[in-house]
Amino acid sequence: MRLLASQIAAATGGTLHGPDVTVDSASIDSRTARPGQLFVPIVAARDGHDFIPSAVAAGAPVYLTDRTPDPAVAATAVQVADTAEALADIGRHVRAGLPGSVVGVTGSVGKTSTKDLLAGVLATTFRTAASEKSFNNELGLPLTLLGAPDDTEAVVLEMGARGVGHIAQLCSIASPNVGVLTRVEAVHLEMFGSFENIAKAKGELVESLPADGLAVLNADHPIVAAMAPRTTARVLTYGIAEGADVRATDIVLDDELRASFTLHTPWGTTAVRLGARGEHQVGNALAAAAAGGGVGVPIEKIAEGLLGADLSGLRMEMSTTAAGATIINDSYNANPTSMGAGLSALARIDARRRFAVLGTMAELGADSDAAHRGVAEQAAALGVTVIAVDEPAYGDGVTHVSGIDAAVAALGELGEGDAVLIKGSRVAALERVADALS
Secondary structure, eight states, rough: OOHHHHHHHHHTTTTESSSSOOOOEESSSSTTTOOTTOOOOSSSBBBBBGGGGHHHTTTEEEEEESOOOOTTTEEEEEOOOHHHHHHHHHHHHHHHTTEEEEEEEEEEHHHHHHHHHHHHHHTTTSSSOOOTOOSSSTTTHHHHOOOOOOOOOOOEEEEEEEEEEEHHHHHHHHHHEEEOOOOOSSHHHHHHHHHHHHHHHHHHHHHHHHHSSEEEEEESHHHHHTTTGOOEEEEEEEEETTTEEEEEEEEETTTTSSEEEEEEEETEEEEEEEESTTTTHHHHHHHHHHHHTTTOOOHHHHHHHHHHHHOOSSSSSSEETTOOOEEEEOSOOOOOOHHHHHHHHHHHHHHHHEEEOOOOOSSSSSHHHHHHHHHHHHHHTOOOOEEEEEEEEOTHHHHHHOSSSHHHHHOOOOOOTEEEEOOOOOOGOOOHHHHHHH
């Protein structure tokens, strides 16, 4: 979104130092800064102000600062009280100028895939911008708004939370008029403290919606469906359950784990084929279909968008090794629900041997050990051999190893008829196993 430095100063209550030049987006990382971007130095474990010269050298014509600007830095400065707060204020300014739909997507699981699928659906009909990767916090969300092209007609924003009040904060920046809620699960309990707090936090999205807005709720998940009274907005439900406004029937998976189904909506019925892998993606696709149809995407375009959506990486990526083994790289993140979905997908593959290379499921709090043992038990019931990487909580009956090389060695010689699922929380970085195997 093109902004003058003077507009940035006005939006933030800051002071302009230097020429009134234009920016078209923003960056908080000097290593990826490019010409035309506003540089926002964030004060955290490292002080972003130290990297202002590098960002300017990379082409940033304007930067924020909470200090007296250095005259030796050859760029326009906007001096503010707090750079992170100023970034949020710029996001609010951009949001106020957006004429179309702004969609917030949240939930304990599935929000990134739902965001990607919905962006694909909306892009068939509207000029659409969406959060990159999982840019879903108080920094990533305004960066997405600032990065939206000037002619944007719809924006899809993933919203994450570390505790009660965080999604409300994001909504104060983005002012969504459409809210999509996937599922509420017992994940990130270390941060939230209780399941009730997770449900309270996720529901802040539907509470924020205006009366003329739209809430899209999961009919298959009672806790989410029960949030309807928390909003004055119109409600559309989605799911497999009879009575959902947007439903799927006749679900079939192909050999590549891509689902096809019949989509039933208030706007008609059509056949759908997904580009995303895994039966669990059907629910995410239904959420995207409900939100897209609710803002005016024709049903035939919904089907087109679901098939062609560009999905974020490290999520159910399937490949074949030179020796013929099937690799499912689902290593972006993990919790008990997504682990179960991944194992179920693995079990559907026609294979003589099935392995799961599993890393830790982080931030589960007091339930962590039991959750890891439960995943191991599910794998055993499905006939899957588990190789646990640096996580003893998976318990007995699995192969425990330390490090990526040991995990690859434990798999042994793989060939045609072998299938391997690779999954763990981000801290485990198990994509390195997939890289080694390929």
